[in-house]
Amino acid sequence: xxxxxxxxxxxxxxxxxxxxxxxxxxxxxxxxxxxxxxxxxxxxxxxxxxxxxxxxxxxxxxxxxxxxxxxxxxxxxxxxxxxxxxxxxxxxxxxxxxxxxxxxxxxxxxxxxxx
Numbered sequence: 001x002x003x004x005x006x007x008x009x010x011x012x013x014x015x016x017x018x019x020x021x022x023x024x025x026x027x028x029x030x031x032x033x034x035x036x037x038x039x040x041x042x043x044x045x046x047x048x049x050x051x052x053x054x055x056x057x058x059x060x061x062x063x064x065x066x067x068x069x070x071x072x073x074x075x076x077x078x079x080x081x082x083x084x085x086x087x088x089x090x091x092x093x094x095x096x097x098x099x100x101x102x103x104x105x106x107x108x109x110x111x112x113x114x115x
Contacts, residue, residue: 002066003044003106009094010055018048018057021088024081031081038077039070057092062106 010018025032036042041063049056063069070076 001106001108002063003103004061004063004066005101005103006057006059006061006098007101008057008059008098009096010057010092011094012053012055014055014057014092015048015050017088017092018046021084022046024084028081031079032085034079035076035081039073040064041066041069 032043041061043059044062045058045060047058047060049058076082
């Protein structure tokens with residue numbers, strides 16, 4: 001299993017909307033799960049940070065093979081999650097690009113890992 005960590009700069013005041021997005025996802029898990037299965041990755045963990053007044057969202061992504069993830073979303077069978085997520089991105093993501101932080105090692109519960 002491979003892992004990636006995204007560091008996404010946010011517009012100020014995004015925390016409540018992050019909570020609303022996560023509440024939607026947990027209440028309607030079949031929708032984000034369907035889209036993530038199609039894209040061949042899933043969100044493992046979500047973190048929030050406010051560093052000296054600058055807000056960030058961190059998302060740990062996992063996939064068996066990131067080289068196979070869906071890049072062209074034209075074949076994606078969208079669920080109601082798509083609109084909720086796109087609204088969140090439009091309202092909350094800062095115009096700066098997100099960072100795809102380098103993974104050094106990915107452990108799992110069996111302590112098998114890839115580096």
